Amino acid sequence: RTGDLAFVESLWPQVEAAAAWMQACGDRDGDGFIEYQRAADTGLRNQGWKDSWDSVSHADGRLAEGPIALCEVQAYAFAALRAVATITAAVGHHQQADAVRSRAEQLQRQFSDCFWRPELEGFALALDGDKQPCLVRSSNAGHCLFAGIASAEQATSLARSLLGPASFNGFGVRTLDEREARYNPMSYHNGSVWPHDNSLIALGLARYGFKDEVLRILQGQFEASLFMPLHRLPELFCGFARREDEGPTLYPVACMPQAWASGGVFALLEAVMGLSISVDWETGRPTVRFDRPVLPPYLGHVRISNPVPYQLDGDPGGELPLEIRVLPRRLRIAGEKPASAVR
Template sequence: MGERQFAATLEKEAERTKQRFDEAFWLSDEEFYAVAVEEGGDAVPSITTNPGHCLWSGIVPETRADAVVDRLLAPEMFTGWGIRTLSASHDAYNPQSYHLGSVWPHDNSIVALGMARYGRQDAASQVAEGLLEAAQARGNDRLPELFAGFERSETDVPVTYGEACEPQAWAAAAPLACLQAIQGTPVEPPREIRH
């Protein structure tokens, strides 16, 4: 827009924010990002899907992206159907808890977009395939708001989360975001729907 000086200032500020984020949230022992930083500056070491959103935003340095992606796909996080909201190795993990171990399709689709942003279409495909197979296994080709975070090897069908909304708009959009992650371009609706 012709404001080169202002743009340069914003780019420098964004780079400083990226560095401060990495310094404050990176858990070197875990090779992953903390879910939060407490008021005193201590990082909360819970392993969650949230850093996948950081991949989507582009704030994760290239040098850390593979570690984050690989951790999201580790058995403690990836059920085979999708990525849990909280690691199964955490003391508070409960596969039937809304925030503490369930699988949210829309959350997973944002993570898949983040994985693709860093060139990890292999990982994005793994997440997308898990969600697709979950929808098919449920027998209605539809994803609910969330489902329980039980290991796929423990159940032939994703365990229903009792109060999950279905149909649900976030979940309905998840396959489109996953498709975008895999193919690398935005999904366009058919021409007759756009007009």
């Protein structure tokens, strides 16, 4: 985002090491996917973000045995490889960048072949130790939109499934669809609603242009917050279907506040505004983009104000005041701004 090539070059050995680890260590059996397996009986049975003992199961409710390859972890790996390819090209290793980009493309094809399940309208939760798919509908699949590994057709089906009544409870997307054997709206990871989880799903939906669906998630999370102390979103809440004039059922031991729940608020705003920041590595110039910004009816505008650094020929540079008002489906920019800084 910053175009700080010197910083990238200082971390180049670590970037190479991370990419090598994914292939040499993360992929335990050479099948192209990153798996986990606990090394001791006292270790965590599950090692994704849903780290409870019963969070990965088959359609009949059986717990999956490892090594386990989670769908979202493969999506994260895909996004990481694409980022590594960009960084590799930026530091001048173009042939190596092409090789990393090819790895990402191969992973995307293989992932689609092994994880996509039309009968689920989404991706299988995981592959177990026997390479059998866990055929359950879960919020994990929404992270695949966030990482960009899904095709446009897959994204359309998945968006419909995630926002369907069995998955979306009126306040957010459940961690596990209510049609699944292990669904329990009072569980930690098998039917509850997590704000940070929903914010990543919203970013993914926005990536594929599903702004109405993003608005539904933002609206649900906002209205849930109205029933919370200090209007703070908690770590999670129960996944019972929404009832008229009632808030969500609180999860008794949920942390409030919690950092990633708080951060989810800003991710939701980023999603509805279509905000992204990219950089031209040749010039080092960052560009702020707003892609089809939309806002819910109760939110008249969002104001973003921040000094924007600039440097012009013959000028030592400095900061320019910039204010952006995001309005429903349009932008209003006030104050001076560097040329081509905002699109």
